[in-house]
Amino acid sequence: xxxxxxxxxxxxxxxxxxxxxxxxxxxxxxxxxxxxxxxxxxxxxxxxxxxxxxxxxxxxxxxxxxxxxxxxxxxxxxxxxxxxxxxxxxxxxxxxxxxxxxxxxxxxxxxxxxxxxxxxxxxxxxxxxxxxxxxxxxxxxxxxxxxxxxxxxxxxxxxxxxxxxxxxxxxxxxxxxxxxx
Numbered sequence: 001x002x003x004x005x006x007x008x009x010x011x012x013x014x015x016x017x018x019x020x021x022x023x024x025x026x027x028x029x030x031x032x033x034x035x036x037x038x039x040x041x042x043x044x045x046x047x048x049x050x051x052x053x054x055x056x057x058x059x060x061x062x063x064x065x066x067x068x069x070x071x072x073x074x075x076x077x078x079x080x081x082x083x084x085x086x087x088x089x090x091x092x093x094x095x096x097x098x099x100x101x102x103x104x105x106x107x108x109x110x111x112x113x114x115x116x117x118x119x120x121x122x123x124x125x126x127x128x129x130x131x132x133x134x135x136x137x138x139x140x141x142x143x144x145x146x147x148x149x150x151x152x153x154x155x156x157x158x159x160x161x162x163x164x165x166x167x168x169x170x171x172x173x174x175x176x177x178x179x180x181x
Contacts, residue, residue, distance in 0.1 A: 072123070072168045079124055080172055083165060086116065090163075127164035129175035133157045139164070141174040148180030156180055 089112040096105045129140055134156055143161060148154045157177045164175030 072170075075122055076167050076170075076172055079119065079122070079165070079167055082119060083173055086112075086119070087162065089115065123167050125166050127166055127171060127175050129157060129160050129164060129177055131157055131159055135177065135179045139171065139174065140177045142179045143176045145179045145181045153180040 089108070093105070093108060093112060096108060099105070127139060132153065135142065140157065141164075146158060148156075149158065156179070158180045159178040160175055161178060162173075162176040164171065165173050
C-alpha cells in the first residue's frame with residue numbers, strides 16, 4: 001500500500017471515530033438536557049408550591065383577623081338596642097330618689113347594677129365625659145353650644161345630655177354634650 005492510501009484509510013478511521021464521539025456527545029447532551037429539563041420542572045414546581053403556601057398562610061391570617069373582629073363586634077347591634085334601657089334605668093333612679101320608698105329604690109338599683117355589669121362583661125364600656133372636660137370632636141358629639149358660664153368653660157363641656165359607650169375599641173354611641181363658647 002502506498003502512503004497515500006494509508007493516509008486516506010487513516011483519515012476515514014479518524015472521521016468515523018469523530019462521528020461516533022459526536023454521537024456519544026449528542027446522547028450525553030440529550031441526557032443532560034433531559035436532566036436539566038427535570039431540574040427546571042422541579043424548580044418551577046417548588047416555586048409554585050412556595051407561592052401557594054404563602055398565599056394560604058396570608059388567607060389564614062386574614063380570615064383569623066376577620067373572625068376576631070366579628071367576635072368583638074358580634075353583639076354590637078344588641079348592645080346598641082340595650083342602651084336606651086340603661087338610660088331609662090338612670091332616669092327612673094333619679095325620680096325614685098325623690099320618693100320616700102327607699103326599698104323600691106334599692107331594688108331597682110340592684111337590677112340596674114346587675115344589668116350594667118352584664119353588659120360590661122360583654123365588653124361594653126362607658127366613654128368618660130364630664131362637665132369641665134375639654135371637648136374632643138372625635139369622641140364627643142356636640143348637640144348645642146351655649147355662652148360659657150365662666151371663662152374656664154370656654155371650649156369645654158358644660159353639660160352631658162347622654163352618656164357615650166364603646167364596645168371594645170369602637171365607640172358605638174358618642175356622648176352627647178353641651179359645649180360652652
